[in-house]
Amino acid sequence: MVVRRIDQEARRRDIVAATWRTLERGGLAEASVRKVAAEAGLATGSVRHFFGTQAELHAFALRSLSERVGERVRRAEAEPDVRRRALAMLGELLPLRDETTRELGIWLEFVHRSRHDPALAEIIGDQAREVRGFLLHVVRGLVELGQLPAGTDPERTAAGLGALVDGLTFQLLTAPGLLDREQAAALLEERLFGTTPR
Incomplete structure (x- = not known):
């Protein structure tokens, strides 16, 4: 069995x-x-x-993308340095490697179709809420560990990070000549910690 x-x-x-x-x-x-x-x-x-049905196949493929990202985020949690750990976890949401570029390109196909497919739209919406919850979790953790100022508004910061991640993803996938992966990673670090890599 x-x-x-x-x-x-x-x-x-x-x-x-x-x-x-x-x-x-x-x-x-x-x-x-x-x-x-x-x-x-x-x-x-x-x-x-x-x-x-084809719809069931597409829905499962879309959900499996989230599972793959989730597995890699959990592996990134093993990084002992707090800031590097946060950036590694958040980096899994961006097309910073060939693997994630491929996955997010596929995800954009689903996003496009979801405009006319309620079942896919529901999954995309669930994924967006999961990402926002994840970002909020990361921000709250960084505040608790003293890596972000005590007065940080977690909800606002998580929303801003989400917008940055979405914008960087879209630009890297659709106009990679305007921004490279290293620049995107540096912008993420600067937005989160106010610093760029040394």
């Missing part, structure tokens, strides 16, 4: 990875169950065993 469950989870991950590859090549319009099955080297029925 345990082996069967592991096999099914591995197959599900393979299908999602194939979904991401089709999304990268042609957007959501290309990520049909049939094309994803072909990309994964599976029969269409095998994909439909896990995802009865």
